[in-house]
Amino acid sequence: MTSALxxxxxxxxxxxxxxRLWPLSRADAPKFLLDLTGSGSSLLRATYDRLxxxxxxxxxxxxxxxxxxxxxxxxxxxxxxxxxLEPSPKDSAAAIGLACMLIQRRDPEAIIGSFAADHVIxxxxxxxEVVREAVAAAATGRIVTIGIPPTSPATGFGYIRAGAALGLxxxxxxxxxxxxxxxxxxxxxxxxxxxxxxxxxxxxFVAPASLMLRHLAASEPELYAGLTEIVEAWGxxxxxxxxxxxxxxxxKTAIDYAVAEPAAAAGDVAMVPATFTWxxxxxFAAISRLNRVDPESDSDVAVLGRNSRVLADxxxxxxVSDTGRLIALIGVQDIVVxxxxxxxxxxxxxxxxxxxxxxxxxxxxxxxxxx
Amino acid sequence: MTSALxxxxxxxxxxxxxxRLWPLSRADAPKFLLDLTGSGSSLLRATYDRLxxxxxxxxxxxxxxxxxxxxxxxxxxxxxxxxxLEPSPKDSAAAIGLACMLIQRRDPEAIIGSFAADHVIxxxxxxxEVVREAVAAAATGRIVTIGIPPTSPATGFGYIRAGAALGLxxxxxxxxxxxxxxxxxxxxxxxxxxxxxxxxxxxxFVAPASLMLRHLAASEPELYAGLTEIVEAWGxxxxxxxxxxxxxxxxKTAIDYAVAEPAAAAGDVAMVPATFTWxxxxxFAAISRLNRVDPESDSDVAVLGRNSRVLADxxxxxxVSDTGRLIALIGVQDIVVxxxxxxxxxxxxxxxxxxxxxxxxxxxxxxxxxx
Numbered sequence: 119m120t121s122a123l124x125x126x127x128x129x130x131x132x133x134x135x136x137x138r139l140w141p142l143s144r145a146d147a148p149k150f151l152l153d154l155t156g157s158g159s160s161l162l163r164a165t166y167d168r169l170x171x172x173x174x175x176x177x178x179x180x181x182x183x184x185x186x187x188x189x190x191x192x193x194x195x196x197x198x199x200x201x202x203l204e205p206s207p208k209d210s211a212a213a214i215g216l217a218c219m220l221i222q223r224r225d226p227e228a229i230i231g232s233f234a235a236d237h238v239i240x241x242x243x244x245x246x247e248v249v250r251e252a253v254a255a256a257a258t259g260r261i262v263t264i265g266i267p268p269t270s271p272a273t274g275f276g277y278i279r280a281g282a283a284l285g286l287x288x289x290x291x292x293x294x295x296x297x298x299x300x301x302x303x304x305x306x307x308x309x310x311x312x313x314x315x316x317x318x319x320x321x322x323f324v325a326p327a328s329l330m331l332r333h334l335a336a337s338e339p340e341l342y343a344g345l346t347e348i349v350e351a352w353g354x355x356x357x358x359x360x361x362x363x364x365x366x367x368x369x370k371t372a373i374d375y376a377v378a379e380p381a382a383a384a385g386d387v388a389m390v391p392a393t394f395t396w397x398x399x400x401x402f403a404a405i406s407r408l409n410r411v412d413p414e415s416d417s418d419v420a421v422l423g424r425n426s427r428v429l430a431d432x433x434x435x436x437x438v439s440d441t442g443r444l445i446a447l448i449g450v451q452d453i454v455v456x457x458x459x460x461x462x463x464x465x466x467x468x469x470x471x472x473x474x475x476x477x478x479x480x481x482x483x484x485x486x487x488x489x
Numbered sequence: 490m491t492s493a494l495x496x497x498x499x500x501x502x503x504x505x506x507x508x509r510l511w512p513l514s515r516a517d518a519p520k521f522l523l524d525l526t527g528s529g530s531s532l533l534r535a536t537y538d539r540l541x542x543x544x545x546x547x548x549x550x551x552x553x554x555x556x557x558x559x560x561x562x563x564x565x566x567x568x569x570x571x572x573x574l575e576p577s578p579k580d581s582a583a584a585i586g587l588a589c590m591l592i593q594r595r596d597p598e599a600i601i602g603s604f605a606a607d608h609v610i611x612x613x614x615x616x617x618e619v620v621r622e623a624v625a626a627a628a629t630g631r632i633v634t635i636g637i638p639p640t641s642p643a644t645g646f647g648y649i650r651a652g653a654a655l656g657l658x659x660x661x662x663x664x665x666x667x668x669x670x671x672x673x674x675x676x677x678x679x680x681x682x683x684x685x686x687x688x689x690x691x692x693x694f695v696a697p698a699s700l701m702l703r704h705l706a707a708s709e710p711e712l713y714a715g716l717t718e719i720v721e722a723w724g725x726x727x728x729x730x731x732x733x734x735x736x737x738x739x740x741k742t743a744i745d746y747a748v749a750e751p752a753a754a755a756g757d758v759a760m761v762p763a764t765f766t767w768x769x770x771x772x773f774a775a776i777s778r779l780n781r782v783d784p785e786s787d788s789d790v791a792v793l794g795r796n797s798r799v800l801a802d803x804x805x806x807x808x809v810s811d812t813g814r815l816i817a818l819i820g821v822q823d824i825v826v827x828x829x830x831x832x833x834x835x836x837x838x839x840x841x842x843x844x845x846x847x848x849x850x851x852x853x854x855x856x857x858x859x860x
Contacts, residue, residue, distance in 0.1 A: 141817070427856065431847055432840070444832040444859045446512070446847045449840030450824075457833060461815040462826075464835055469803070469820030476802055476817045485798065488815045 122257035122288075123250065127221040127228045127327075128169040129178035131213040132162055132189065132235035133204070137477040138401040138470070141461035142438055145489055150235035151188050154399050155408050156422055161236045161399070163192050168242045169233060172249055176200050178221065179235075180213045199353075205365050211341060211376035212368050214323075215334050219349040222327035229256045231324045232373075237398050238408060244394040252324035252390045254288035260388040261325035261333075261381045263295065265317025266396045271307035274400060274471070276300055276319040276374070278389055295387040298379050317389065320396055323378070329386065333377045341376070344368045401470035402454040402463075406436040419447060435467065461488040493628035493659075494621065498592045498599045498698075499540040500549035502584040503533055503560065503606035504575070508848040509772040509841070512832035513809055516860055521606035522559050525770050526779050527793055532607045532770070534563050539613045540604060543620055547571050549592065550606075551584045570724075576736045582712060582747035583739050585694075586705050590720040593698035600627045602695045603744075608769050609779060615765040623695035623761045625659035631759040632696035632704075632752045634666065636688025637767045642678035645771060645842070647671055647690040647745070649760055666758040669750050688760065691767055694749070700757065704748045712747070715739045772841035773825040773834075777807040790818060794828075806838065832859040 136149025143149045150162040157164065162179075169177045180202040181189050190196060202220060204213060214232050221228045231249060239245050252262040265278045281294035298319060302310060310316035323330070335342040344364045351360035381387050397404055409420045419430040425442040435453035437445055445457060454470060456463040465473065480489055507520025514520045521533040528535065533550075540548045551573040552560050561567060573591065575584060585603050592599045602620065610616050623633040636649045652665035669690060673681060681687035694701070706713040715735045722731035752758050768775055780791045790801040796813040806824035808816055816828060825841060827834040836844065851860055 141815075429847055429850060429854070429856075431843065431850070443830075444512075444851070444856055446832070446834045446836075446844075446851075448834070448836035448843050448847055450835055450837060453821075453835065455833075455835055459814075461817070462828060462833070463817045463819070464821055464824065464826055465817075465819035466821060472802065472819050473817075476800055476819055479800060479802070480815070480817075483800075485800070485815055 122229060122253050123172070124174065125225055125227045125229050126173050126231060126253050126324075127175045127178065127225065128173050128231035128233060128249075129180060129202075129214075129217045129221070130162065130165055130169070130233055130235045131210060131217070132179055132181040132185065133207055133210075133213060134236065136236060136399075138474045139399070139405070140473055140477045141458045141463055141488060142456055146184065147188075148185065148236075149399070151185070151192065154405055154422070155238055160192050161238065162189065165233060165235050165237070165239075166193055166196075168239060168245055169231070169249075171242075172231075172246055175225070178202060178217055180204065180217050181235075182207060205361060208365065208368050209370040210321075210373040211334065211338060211371045212345065212365075214373045215331070215338075215341060215345045215376075216348065218327045218330045218334075219345055220352060222331065223349060223352075226328070228327040229253055229324060230327045230330060232322065234321050234398070237320065237396060239397075240395050245392075248390055248392055248394065249324065251289045251291060252322075255284070255286055255292040255388050255390060256324045256326060258284075258286055258289075259326065259329065259386075260292075261323060261329060261378070261386055262289075262292065262388045262390060263378070264320060264322040264324075264392050265389045266320050266392045268311045268316065268318050271304060271311045272318065273301055273304050273307050275398075277302065277307075277310050277316045278319050280315050280317065280389055284388055289388075289390060292388045292390050294385070295382050295389045297382050298374060317391060318396075319374075320392075320398065321373075323373070329381075330377055333381045333384075333386070337380050338369060338371060338376045341369045341371070401473065402436065402438075402456065402465070403467040403470040405438065406454065406467055409436060419453075493600060493624050494543070495545065496596055496598045496600050497544050497602060497624050497695075498546045498549065498596065499544050499602035499604060499620075500551060500573075500588045500592070501533065501536055501540070501604055501606045502581060502588070503550055503552040503556070504578055504581075504584060505607065507607060507770075509845045510770070510776070511844055511848045512829045512834055512859060513827055517555065518559075519556065519607075520770070522556070522563065525776055525793070526609055531563050532609065533560065536604060536606050536608070536610075537564055537567075539610060539616055540602070540620075542613075543602075543617055546596070549573060549588055551575065551588050552606075553578060576732060579736065579739050580741040581692075581744040582705065582709060582742045583716065583736075585744045586702070586709075586712060586716045586747075587719065589698045589701045589705075590716055591723060593702065594720060594723075597699070599698040600624055600695065601698045601701060603693065605692050605769070608691065608767060610768075611766050616763075619761055619763055619765065620695065622660045622662060623693075626655070626657055626663040626759050626761060627695045627697060629655075629657055629660075630697065630700065630757075631663075632694060632700060632749070632757055633660075633663065633759045633761060634749070635691060635693040635695075635763050636760045637691050637763045639682045639687065639689050642675060642682045643689065644672055644675050644678050646769075648673065648678075648681050648687045649690050651686050651688065651760055655759055660759075660761060663759045663761050665756070666753050666760045668753050669745060688762060689767075690745075691763075691769070692744075694744070700752075701748055704752045704755075704757070708751050709740060709742060709747045712740045712742070772844065773807065773809075773827065773836070774838040774841040776809065777825065777838055780807060790824075 439457035810828035
């Protein structure tokens with residue numbers, strides 16, 4: 119197990135604006151760059167810190183060129199070779215495939231770990247223990263996902279159907295994965311949760327780089343060929359020319375379709391269940407959960423943001439503000455107020471998922487200055 | 490009747506911040522200086538225009554020194570002698586008493602009219618007709634109030650109990666006033682409205698200046714003496730010295746206690762019922778009523794303010810904004826959002842009356858920069 123960890127190369131695909139968190143999240147201030155827990159750290163910084171202790175090889179970050187400066191500012195210790203910049207968003211298969219190839223070039227025996235940049239996980243120690251077990255399971259030649267035991271019949275996540283225990287000595291909790299299933303309707307989700315065989319798919323993968331790439335080559339040969347051409351030029355004088363020529367034409371697809379689902383069908387996927395709490399901070403209802411009302415305060419309104427000045431009378435909910443404006447709430451329940459210099463959102467926890475639709479409306483109406 | 494109108498001198502006591510309309514209304518931007526109907530005119534300007542056509546003598550405005558510049562900017566035709574400045578707020582009896590004395594000095598036969606600066610009245614023609622009738626009734630030696638036929642059992646207004654018709658030839662609708670009654674509880678208000686003898690007291694008075702002053706002298710001799718000293722010095726080199734010395738010590742009391750109630754008890758008060766619509770714009774629920782949703786729009790949210798950018802999804806209520814910020818409402822009902830550069834209010838129409846309590850809380854907490 120120690121030797122497997124020596125070859126462990128975690129990376130963080132940091133893309134995605136997180137438009138359900140508009141107007142806090144913006145094209146130039148994506149969710150992973152924000153501190154959504156009041157901890158003082160961005161989600162990316164916290165993700166990086168959780169992984170840094172696990173790997174001597176360092177942690178790679180794959181992000182958009184437009185975020186390079188912000189990522190470097192948040193991760194000053196990130197070396198140049200561990201910052202991989204995409205010219206444009208190409209969905210997760212391209213980003214993860216590129217990282218796998220670059221890591222495999224460094225270490226042919228590499229076991230990669232792909233971890234989302236914008237989830238909240240507590241405590242770090244439990245997370246690291248689970249990842250160590252996933253690395254041990256991956257060393258037996260498997261793509262290992264970390265399943266989140268469901269706490270509700272959520273319809274916003276995909277699910278993982280578990281099979282038999284694998285009985286691996288260094289990964290005692292690892293089980294076979296029968297299949298990944300898409301976001302279910304509520305009735306189906308209830309059945310999943312009641313049955314006990316299903317966990318949430320949080321998109322975390324630990325696997326030999328070679329196995330990831332074998333499945334990618336088989337299911338997405340065009341993407342695989344393009345990435346191969348890019349990686350051959352990577353670090354040479356031709357890098358920029360090749361990246362700028364090849365990247366725009368790469369197929370856009372998700373790693374779930376390109377690798378996870380076909381690998382599961384081939385019997386190559388295992389799952390280690392999480393023993394930590396996990397939140398994908400998918401909307402302002404989540405932010406409200408993660409920022410509990412200060413028990414010292416006599417208010418029922420949680421407040422996130424420096425400089426916030428909130429007067430709450432007979433109100434419940436959450437205020438997010440960095441503007442320094444005084445915000446008075448009177449007689450509003452379960453309210454969500456997000457106050458930024460150029461845009462204001464007023465909704466309720468119940469309607470928090472619909473923020474994404476509002477962002478789409480703003481795109482259509484041409485109000486792109488606030489996106 | 491024509492000769493009575495020749496002696497008609499209307500004035501507008503323009504005081505009162507209107508703190509139920511915070512954060513729109515401020516100490517330096519009181520309610521009467523705001524355009525709350527989307528008409529392009531402030532309430533003061535509209536009040537002045539309604540009265541200007543009634544009087545050859547001009548319209549006097551009594552306001553605080555701090556508002557002099559703003560009042561002059563809104564009423565550029567106001568002559569210097571018609572702008573009466575109070576060094577500090579002293580409630581309505583001092584302001585109205587001072588105006589009565591200054592007017593009586595100009596015209597011993599003056600019939601004054603006192604009209605609040607911050608009410609919405611439509612249409613102006615009906616208002617002017619009622620005022621003409623009140624002037625005719627006042628010329629018979631009465632203090633005449635204009636009663637608003639109640640449209641609901643409101644508990645936020647005082648009421649006027651009417652007696653017998655007076656049978657005045659030039660004021661056919663004038664009736665005796667039996668008494669003024671304070672703001673009732675809801676049960677009492679229902680009985681008032683059902684009985685038919687009660688109208689709302691909108692604080693409008695038309696009366697011989699001499700009669701107003703006779704009652705003031707009797708009930709508030711100290712106030713009367715102080716105002717007399719001030720008016721004797723008014724327009725002389727001693728004016729500023731006398732005003733600054735005497736004004737601060739004047740008793741603070743309302744015209745209702747100082748004049749209206751004792752005059753009614755003496756049988757000196759009449760009432761002419763309004764035939765116009767009247768709204769005291771007492772809170773944001775009123776602003777919502779006065780600014781109906783644009784029937785051309787497919788939104789159920791009324792919007793007040795230049796530069797407003799509102800995206801409403803499954804929401805009802807009103808947004809007041811002059812900041813140019815984009816405001817997104819998602820799934821909020823009967824909401825009131827008031828967006829200003831340094832303060833934001835989020836409440837509901839139902840809780841609009843409680844805004845005043847929030848302002849008091851801000852005073853106590855020392856957040857006076859936003860008041």
